[in-house]
Amino acid sequence: MDETEIHDLADDADYAAASQQGSSIMSGNDTSNQNNPIDPENAETVYMKDHVTIHPSQYATVRISGRLKLIKQDSLLFMSWMPYTGQTSNARLSDRDKNLYTIRAVSFADIRSIRRHTPAIGWQYVIVVLSSGLAYPPLYFYNGGLREFIATIKQHVFIARSAEDANVFLVNNFQDPLQRILSSMELPRALSSSSFTDSPFSDNQERLEDGGSRHKRDISIQVLEKFSLVTRFARETTSQLFRENLFDDIGTNENKKNNQERPHEIASNEAPIPSDPFELDKTSLVWGKPRQPPLGHEEWATFLDSEGRVEDLNALKKRIFYGGVEHSIRKEIWPILLGYYAYDSTYIERQHFMAVKKSEYEIIRNQWQSISPEQAKRFSKFRDRKSLIEKDVVRTDRSHPFYEGDENPNVDLLHNILVTYSFYNFDLGYCQGMSDLLSPILFIMEDESESFWCFVSLMERLGPNFNRDQNGMHSQLFALSKLVELLDSPLHSYFKQKDCLNCFFCFRWILIQFKRQAKTFSYNTKEFEYDKLLRLWEVLWTHYPSEHLHLYMCIAILKRNRAKIMGEKMGFDTLLQYINELSGQIEVDGVLREAEALCVCAGENGVAAIPPGTPPSLPVEDESIYQHDDEVL
Amino acid sequence: MASRRRMLLKVIILGDSGVGKTSLMNQYVNRKFSNQYKATIGADFLTKEIQFEDRLFTLQIWDTAGQERFQSLGVAFYRGADCCVLVHDVNVMKSFESLSNWREEFLIQASPSDPENFPFVVLGNKIDVDGGNSRVVSEKKAKAWCASKGNIPYFETSAKEGFNVEAAFECIAKNALKNEPEEEMYIPDTIDVARERQQKSSGCEC
Numbered sequence: 105m106d107e108t109e110i111h112d113l114a115d116d117a118d119y120a121a122a123s124q125q126g127s128s129i130m131s132g133n134d135t136s137n138q139n140n141p142i143d144p145e146n147a148e149t150v151y152m153k154d155h156v157t158i159h160p161s162q163y164a165t166v167r168i169s170g171r172l173k174l175i176k177q178d179s180l181l182f183m184s185w186m187p188y189t190g191q192t193s194n195a196r197l198s199d200r201d202k203n204l205y206t207i208r209a210v211s212f213a214d215i216r217s218i219r220r221h222t223p224a225i226g227w228q229y230v231i232v233v234l235s236s237g238l239a240y241p242p243l244y245f246y247n248g249g250l251r252e253f254i255a256t257i258k259q260h261v262f263i264a265r266s267a268e269d270a271n272v273f274l275v276n277n278f279q280d281p282l283q284r285i286l287s288s289m290e291l292p293r294a295l296s297s298s299s300f301t302d303s304p305f306s307d308n309q310e311r312l313e314d315g316g317s318r319h320k321r322d323i324s325i326q327v328l329e330k331f332s333l334v335t336r337f338a339r340e341t342t343s344q345l346f347r348e349n350l351f352d353d354i355g356t357n358e359n360k361k362n363n364q365e366r367p368h369e370i371a372s373n374e375a376p377i378p379s380d381p382f383e384l385d386k387t388s389l390v391w392g393k394p395r396q397p398p399l400g401h402e403e404w405a406t407f408l409d410s411e412g413r414v415e416d417l418n419a420l421k422k423r424i425f426y427g428g429v430e431h432s433i434r435k436e437i438w439p440i441l442l443g444y445y446a447y448d449s450t451y452i453e454r455q456h457f458m459a460v461k462k463s464e465y466e467i468i469r470n471q472w473q474s475i476s477p478e479q480a481k482r483f484s485k486f487r488d489r490k491s492l493i494e495k496d497v498v499r500t501d502r503s504h505p506f507y508e509g510d511e512n513p514n515v516d517l518l519h520n521i522l523v524t525y526s527f528y529n530f531d532l533g534y535c536q537g538m539s540d541l542l543s544p545i546l547f548i549m550e551d552e553s554e555s556f557w558c559f560v561s562l563m564e565r566l567g568p569n570f571n572r573d574q575n576g577m578h579s580q581l582f583a584l585s586k587l588v589e590l591l592d593s594p595l596h597s598y599f600k601q602k603d604c605l606n607c608f609f610c611f612r613w614i615l616i617q618f619k620r621q622a623k624t625f626s627y628n629t630k631e632f633e634y635d636k637l638l639r640l641w642e643v644l645w646t647h648y649p650s651e652h653l654h655l656y657m658c659i660a661i662l663k664r665n666r667a668k669i670m671g672e673k674m675g676f677d678t679l680l681q682y683i684n685e686l687s688g689q690i691e692v693d694g695v696l697r698e699a700e701a702l703c704v705c706a707g708e709n710g711v712a713a714i715p716p717g718t719p720p721s722l723p724v725e726d727e728s729i730y731q732h733d734d735e736v737l
Numbered sequence: 738m739a740s741r742r743r744m745l746l747k748v749i750i751l752g753d754s755g756v757g758k759t760s761l762m763n764q765y766v767n768r769k770f771s772n773q774y775k776a777t778i779g780a781d782f783l784t785k786e787i788q789f790e791d792r793l794f795t796l797q798i799w800d801t802a803g804q805e806r807f808q809s810l811g812v813a814f815y816r817g818a819d820c821c822v823l824v825h826d827v828n829v830m831k832s833f834e835s836l837s838n839w840r841e842e843f844l845i846q847a848s849p850s851d852p853e854n855f856p857f858v859v860l861g862n863k864i865d866v867d868g869g870n871s872r873v874v875s876e877k878k879a880k881a882w883c884a885s886k887g888n889i890p891y892f893e894t895s896a897k898e899g900f901n902v903e904a905a906f907e908c909i910a911k912n913a914l915k916n917e918p919e920e921e922m923y924i925p926d927t928i929d930v931a932r933e934r935q936q937k938s939s940g941c942e943c
Contacts, residue, residue: 488831495754496776500776503773535804535806536754540775574807612778616778676813680780681782
């Protein structure tokens with residue numbers, strides 16, 4: 105294919121230049137490689153294959169072809185892959201891009217495993233995983249030669265088939281948790297789940313070349329697209345996510361079970377549902393980091409110096425992102441997480457600050473509490489606002505023990521804090537949904553003033569959700585539809601066809617951060633148990649790995665339900681009802697994990713899909729004030 | 738689903754926060770009342786199968802958020818409505834005064850083809866409260882307003898006690914039906930794209 109492109113310059117100056125720059129990023133974690141250049145004098149090329157190609161974007165048409173080599177030097181075997189210079193299928197691919205993917209003489213001592221994929225139709229490929237956990241993007245053998253590749257390796261290096269998967273070849277040590285990761289690396293699930301037979305031992309490139317009808321080729325490209333999304337950010341993310349996985353106990357089996365239980369197939373006589381371009385539930389096994397137990401008291405102490413300062417805020421946020429916080433220390437951590445207490449304040453400073461803020465709160469509260477009935481008579485704005493709040497607090501979380509029963513003083517506290525807030529931020533005032541956001545905070549903080557200030561901090565982020573012109577909500581719904589387009593274009597087309605691109609059905613999820621998804625009349629059912637909600641919120645508040653993770657959560661939930669949504673041909677009405685009725689079915693940890701995977705996968709494209717200043721992003725002009733957040737943007 | 742060919746009548750309930758929109762809907766559809774309904778965020782709807790002159794209909798009742806601020810979302814929810822129910826709390830004057838605003842806002846956002854004759858029904862809710870002693874909007878006053886807006890039917894209701902709710906919704910359904918043009922307007926759930934487009938455009942013209 106593309107014969108004109110072939111001018112392998114592997115031996116000229118460009119090649120050398122590429123080699124020098126190329127290794128730095130892909131092998132960034134693998135320092136043992138970096139100073140391990142091949143000595144051309146002693147090296148012997150034992151295998152060479154042209155047109156081994158990677159697909160750096162979500163489109164199979166964007167590809168970088170190169171030459172794959174196995175090189176033997178002394179007793180060591182090395183693998184290299186060099187892109188051809190001066191030719192790409194797409195002008196957008198810069199030389200820098202190509203250099204990023206270059207594999208420069210990686211030693212098999214540093215390779216942990218090779219996974220082979222031999223679909224009946226389409227290009228065969230391998231995924232090479234290093235000991236460091238870094239995985240190279242899939243290498244597609246456009247001109248065949250995969251079997252030969254494996255066979256050559258076998259001649260020089262001890263490799264063994266994984267007991268769990270005959271297509272995984274373990275190199276060197278295989279008494280390692282990585283084995284389990286590998287066994288879960290079902291990236292191209294689409295291949296095995298399709299009707300194609302996946303015969304592991306046949307090297308069947310001829311089939312494509314000889315009988316490869318146009319139709320077959322199209323299918324193969326579709327299939328490739330499914331996981332090429334992963335390819336694209338492999339270089340950006342594997343080094344972070346995957347490496348960490350090595351040190352974790354991985355609950356892949358449990359997850360697999362969940363996936364199996366999830367209904368994928370629907371009514372067989374219906375037209376086929378466009379498949380998910382990014383087979384989420386499988387890739388999440390690879391990319392989404394397993395959840396951890398919540399941060400406990402003892403571990404929390406390790407984040408603090410002797411005077412109570414958080415030493416590494418980002419490390420703390422990351423820890424909380426992956427596991428949340430034990431209930432007993434939420435009171436201490438939430439104010440820091442929300443930015444009410446400076447993370448680098450000491451115990452003493454915080455105590456002092458608390459006292460100062462308490463009197464400040466009382467001053468603002470007194471502003472409205474001192475309004476006499478006579479004055480109130482002539483102050484309709486105040487009366488209306490207060491009555492709106494009164495109506496809402498008595499119907500906020502009343503089935504929760506903290507708020508249940510007649511004349512519950514905590515309900516009065518909700519009221520006082522909300523009226524005070526509507527004076528503190530008179531322009532925004534009170535808006536329905538705020539009581540839902542405040543109630544968990546009061547439940548945790550238990551103190552009126554502290555709850556107020558935490559709520560103020562939360563509203564710094566979520567206030568625009570309640571703007572009169574609803575622009576905060578509109579920008580989030582807009583971003584959501586862009587992300588659907590990016591991460592599930594068939595679903596996006598479906599929404600478009602059904603006139604659902606406004607994503608209004610996710611309005612409630614976003615406005616009150618997944619609180620009370622139960623239908624309004626079935627007040628006894630809860631989308632998330634309260635505790636799950638607290639966990640979810642603290643995770644979202646970390647703004648790790650994205651401050652817009654809630655949008656990726658929406659996508660993850662939609663993806664989990666896409667077969668049903670499209671299979672039952674839901675329109676705007678039924679979709680809204682269906683989403684509202686998802687009560688109790690959203691499993692926080694699983695969805696978070698998938699959301700993280702999606703977020704990582706979307707990468708820069710995801711960032712670009714979200715307009716600047718979209719809540720909970722701070723308004724663009726205020727950015728400088730909140731510099732400490734920059735790192736987790 | 739067997740009901741797919743049944744005619745769908747879409748009803749929107751509007752009114753200030755806390756006047757009892759959710760309660761009225763649930764009382765009518767589920768014959769249940771709870772004082773623990775939460776403030777409605779976004780929108781929800783319930784459906785009820787009704788029979789009228791030997792024909793079956795699906796009444797789709799939309800419950801919306803009462804705060805003015807959320808009105809801009811109405812565009813998404815109001816379209817295709819066959820009847821609009823305006824609710825006030827007879828014990829809260831402001832909720833009655835807001836009816837004009839709700840009505841106008843609805844007409845702007847739903848932009849029905851014939852706004853002059855679009856069917857509204859007004860409900861004065863919570864007549865049970867305090868044995869009627871805290872009532873501030875009299876029946877006479879409410880009826881006068883309804884008369885001034887083209888003889889809108891008026892019902893006094895108690896969602897809590899289920900009083901007059903059935904009768905009110907019967908009237909609402911009849912009015913919705915009057916608004917609905919003849920048989921061509923059946924909206925089956927499963928239709929292909931091309932046909933759906935066709936229907937949409939015919940919906941706009943009617």
